[in-house]
Every structure is written in structure tokens, then in C-alpha cells.
Amino acid sequence: MADINQFKIIKELYTGEQLTVYQVEDPKDGESGILRLIHQLPLRDEWNQLYREYEAKITNYKHLPAVKVLDVWDRKPFVVMEGNEGNFLEKEQMLTGKQIDQFIDAVVHLHQHGIHHGKINRFNIWIKENGEITLYGAGERTVFQPERKITIQDDLKQVLSILKNHSSLAESHFEGISFDNIEELQGWILRKLAIPKPGLVNLGESSKTVFKSAIHEKNKREEPELVTPAHAPPKEKLKSGALFIGVAVAVLLIIVIFSINFLKGGAEKNSIQASEGKQETAVEKDKPKAKAAEKKDQVDLSQFTQVVPSWEPIKHASIKLAGHEYTLVAAAQKQENSSGKVKVFVLSQGKKVGESPEYKGSNSPEPTSYIDSFLTITSENGQKGLLVFGLPGGLGISEVIALEVQASGSAKQVWSDYGTEIKQSKDVISVTGTELSNLSLKNNKFTLEKK
Numbered sequence: 001m002a003d004i005n006q007f008k009i010i011k012e013l014y015t016g017e018q019l020t021v022y023q024v025e026d027p028k029d030g031e032s033g034i035l036r037l038i039h040q041l042p043l044r045d046e047w048n049q050l051y052r053e054y055e056a057k058i059t060n061y062k063h064l065p066a067v068k069v070l071d072v073w074d075r076k077p078f079v080v081m082e083g084n085e086g087n088f089l090e091k092e093q094m095l096t097g098k099q100i101d102q103f104i105d106a107v108v109h110l111h112q113h114g115i116h117h118g119k120i121n122r123f124n125i126w127i128k129e130n131g132e133i134t135l136y137g138a139g140e141r142t143v144f145q146p147e148r149k150i151t152i153q154d155d156l157k158q159v160l161s162i163l164k165n166h167s168s169l170a171e172s173h174f175e176g177i178s179f180d181n182i183e184e185l186q187g188w189i190l191r192k193l194a195i196p197k198p199g200l201v202n203l204g205e206s207s208k209t210v211f212k213s214a215i216h217e218k219n220k221r222e223e224p225e226l227v228t229p230a231h232a233p234p235k236e237k238l239k240s241g242a243l244f245i246g247v248a249v250a251v252l253l254i255i256v257i258f259s260i261n262f263l264k265g266g267a268e269k270n271s272i273q274a275s276e277g278k279q280e281t282a283v284e285k286d287k288p289k290a291k292a293a294e295k296k297d298q299v300d301l302s303q304f305t306q307v308v309p310s311w312e313p314i315k316h317a318s319i320k321l322a323g324h325e326y327t328l329v330a331a332a333q334k335q336e337n338s339s340g341k342v343k344v345f346v347l348s349q350g351k352k353v354g355e356s357p358e359y360k361g362s363n364s365p366e367p368t369s370y371i372d373s374f375l376t377i378t379s380e381n382g383q384k385g386l387l388v389f390g391l392p393g394g395l396g397i398s399e400v401i402a403l404e405v406q407a408s409g410s411a412k413q414v415w416s417d418y419g420t421e422i423k424q425s426k427d428v429i430s431v432t433g434t435e436l437s438n439l440s441l442k443n444n445k446f447t448l449e450k451k
Helices: 041-057 097-112 152-166 182-193 206-210 212-222 240-297
Strands: 008-015 019-025 032-038 067-073 076-082 086-088 125-128 133-135 312-321 324-336 339-348 351-355 372-378 384-392 398-406 411-419 421-425 428-432 436-442 445-450
Touching: 008 032, 008 086, 041 067, 041 076, 097 133, 097 152, 097 182, 097 411, 152 182, 312 372, 312 384, 312 398, 324 372, 324 384, 339 384, 372 398, 372 421, 372 428, 372 436, 384 411, 384 428, 384 436, 411 428, 411 436, 411 445
Parallel strands: none
Antiparallel strands: 008 019, 019 032, 032 076, 067 076, 086 125, 125 133, 312 324, 324 339, 339 351, 372 384, 384 398, 398 411, 421 428, 428 436, 436 445
16 A cells, blocks of 8 residues: 555545545654545645634644644645544444543534534544544535535534434434534433533533432531530529538638649659650650651652653552562643643653653642542552542542553553542452442453443
């Protein structure tokens, strides 16, 4: 198969009447991409104009690809867009709740920037190796069928068709429904699939319906029980004579007790001082042991900012793989007053040997609140490690990420979902969400079991 200009063709992904789609690699930097080559030369100007407008509007959104190159090959125009390893949505494949969330988010982002897609089908929905969605082909139908104007309703019908064929919703749910905009459809799917998406709870009651009991129990555990003190029984009024006698007796008792304690004080003082001296000697004796244990459990992160500048360390954990000690450090980088980004770095002997993708920090002014639940396990043969952590959202709901760490120190994401609680029991990490997910490393492979 011939290369297209400087791009090396890895494989052909799709071919139709109007265009062919390839997975390619740029030999200059080794980066992969998706190349879309149209068959009709007269459409070159319209094609280039379409993608110039797309490039100006869609610049940095992870579920829509950015334009890398606009060019011509064999007199045919083509565009190369960002594209990681993966494949198109398969015919019988069911999308997870999170993938549907990402897919609809991509359409929402297009509409918010004045772009109607026009041809939302499975050959434009790309599923990366880490399970995340990328939507390709925005607006190309306006080039291939200029006589037919794309409307919002076209996109809404196509999105519903994808959901009907690639979600767990029964067909009866789609009968007689209609929406005026993509946000209404988004709210509907959030409710139907109970996707606990922080920040969009107002569109769908998903967080309240699915996690209501879990959040209620969590709050119940965290709130101290209020005990109402019992009312003391009413006292009878004392006569003035009895009151005077009672006060006099009380004063006399106080004077006697004070005198006795004063005489005993001198003798007891020496005894107490001697006892305290013995206790202090015992504590001093144990201090070296306590300091040694404390030093063993701590990781020196003083050099972290030199190894990884501009990132603030938040949480860390140590694991041993193939006989090597690695330190996993979650760090944050504040971008605005109420947001930022998070990344996990892998360190060995004071050097960075690996890192994770970047993740969006929660809506909080404090970077220390961007990440939570930093749990690790290793495989039985000690060749791989699994790190699971949460990116906190609203109403106690976190986006839970699982990273697989190789013996070389490299790290890659193998799973993500939403959850309300993360626990570890020996070699299994459990995530409570819409269903219980147990994560582990069995036979040196990442294993996901849902119950």
C-alpha cells in the first residue's frame, strides 16, 4: 500500500463512496493519526474551508480530534487528525455509560461551537485502547451533499440511533420521544442510564437516583449523632433558714479539704516528679526506634520539583516490581482559580521513568483536593503493579482511574468509571458505583470483575 505524502499507512479503516479513512504514522515524530482522503477533486476548496473552520473552533477537546495537516495527494485533498491506537465502534458492540457520556459530550461541544455533524454513525466513532471515545467527521456531509442543509434534528436522530443500537436501553424507551436540542437529549440519557456525572446533575437526576442510598449512608456515618440532654427534675424552693445553714456547712467543708491537700502536696510532689523522670527516660529510649520506623515509611519528595518542575506532589505510594523500587507520585498543576490538572509520575532512584496521561482536577481552589484514594497492588510474580485513584467530583462521586505500571516503570490507563467508594482487600481493589467493580492483577494481567 503506497504512502500518502510523508505519512506511512498502517492500515485502511474504512472506504465508502466519498472518502477512505486510514490509520497512519508520521515518520518524522512517530506519532499516529487518522487520515481522511476524499475521492472527488472538485470538492477540494469546500473540504479545505470546512476543516479550516473546524480547526479554528475545535482546538483542545479530548473527545474531538484536532487537525494536524491539510494537504493534497494525487490531486485529492486529505486531512490528518489526531488519533491514538484503537478502532471504530463495532456492529454489535455495547457502549459503557462513560463512553456514551463522552460521545454525547462531543456532540454537545460541536453544537456549542455552531457545528452540526450530519453523519453520526459507527464509522465516525473511534474507541481508543484505553476505552475513551473520539468523534470524527464533523460536518463533512455539507461538502458531499451541499443541497441538503444539516439541522439539529439530523444530529439528534443519529445520536438516538447509536444509543438504540449500542446501549443497554430497551427499544421501548425510544418510542415517541423527541428533543429540541442536544442538551435535552443529554439530560434524558443521564436519567435513563443513571450516569453519575458531576457538574451535570441538574440535567439528569442520575446522582440522586443511583447513589442516593450510598450517599445517605456516607453522610450518616460522617455526621455525629446529636444527643438531647434530659431535663433535670424541678427542685423545690428552699426556705431561707435552711439555705443559710447549707451554705455555711459547704464553706466549712471546703476549708477543711483545702488544708488537708496543702499538707499532702509537698510529699506527693516529690513522688510525681520522680515518676515523670522515669517515664521521660523510657520515652527517650524508644525515640530512635520510632524515628527509624517513621523514616522507613516515608518517601523523600524533596527533589520532586527538580525532577518534575511546575507540578505539586499530592499523594504517593511505593511498589516493588522485578526487584526495583518505584515511587508513584500524584501531582497537580493549577490552571485557574478553581480548576487544574493531575498526573501520576513514576520515579526510580530520583529519576522520572514513566508518567500517566493528564486528568482534569476537580472544581476546587486547593490542588490537594484534586485526587483521592491512592491504592496499589502488585501481581503475584511482581512484574506489574496496579494503581487506583479517584478524581473527586460533586455529591461524593469520583471518576475512578486504574493505571497499570510495568516493571520498566511505564504507566498506562487500563480502566476508568465513576464510583462513590474505593476499598482494598489484600490483592483486590473494589469500586462501588452503579455496580460493584473488583480490580486485580491475575495471571499477570489486569482483571475487571463486575457484580
